[in-house]
Amino acid sequence: MPELPEVETVVRGLQDLLPGRSVVSVRLGKTDFIDNPAALGELLPGRKIIQVNRIGKFIHVQLAPNGSGHLKPAPDLIVHLGMTGRLVVRAADEPAPPHTHVYFELDDGRELRYTDIRRFGQMFLAADEKITELRERLGEDALTVSQEEFRRRVAGRRARIKALLLDQSVVRGVGNIYADESLWRARIHPARLAARLMVKEIDRLRQMVQRVLGEAIRLRGSSISDFVDSDGQPGGYQKWHRVYGREGEPCYRCKTKIRRVIVAGRGSHFCPRCQPPPRARSGRGTKSRKETSRRRQG
């Protein structure tokens, strides 16, 4: 599940492989995750790739305008990997794995291929204006957000802190794994309300978010199910997960069993001792929190 470190790893790989190459043609499989599939084949062939950047979890492939195409707009390619998306460069004669839905033929006999089992990803073309709009819709990058900006976006909010970490308009780049890992390191329970955090805790959380993301980038991301980089190689950070995927196993700090509950609609892993749960506001007695509203299907 690609989050900021995985997307950064893919982008760095593509940045080594793609600039200078031109798109020759585009072939499509299923296209329900693409904004305007026909536009890919109309506006990309003949254009040279300049560079590849990351905007939160989005991949921005910047292309030069087509020399002869004054009349055609020259938008860039934006890709989001969703849950199971892969963007890989391969020799054109190498067989593609199942669920490969977009092939960008390059001018050197290779292909940039997009594979996505569940098609939660996104792909669209965007000119400057739309890219600016995308940046404005998102918060600051989680890796570089300042202490002041992070406080401003979080302090006083009535949402659970976990929900805010996952909200890309608060900070961009954090997903479920790194949210849980950061909260464990900051010793903050995922269900606590942001408004009830001390400023010191907010600052510590930002510090841990950035530490965790930095370490994960160094290890080329976490490979839980599907993630691979632009060469098809898995990352190594999953070995350093302290809570994610460790339900029932001992906490690395205090040996208490790691628990998993649903917070903000997401599986959330935490140590019940290191990350004390929020106390009920005016709850009399200890109303058990085993609500997991399990609805029966009719």
Added chain:
DNA sequence: AGCTCTTCCTGAAAGC
């Protein structure tokens, strides 16, 4: 307005 919940999709794993 501000949050939370549901939906999309497939394959793996659990359940009966």
Added chain:
DNA sequence: TGCTTTCAGGAAGAGC
């Protein structure tokens, strides 16, 4: 053993 159900989650949209 084999079929059915559940679950995973990024982000958009619905619902409260």
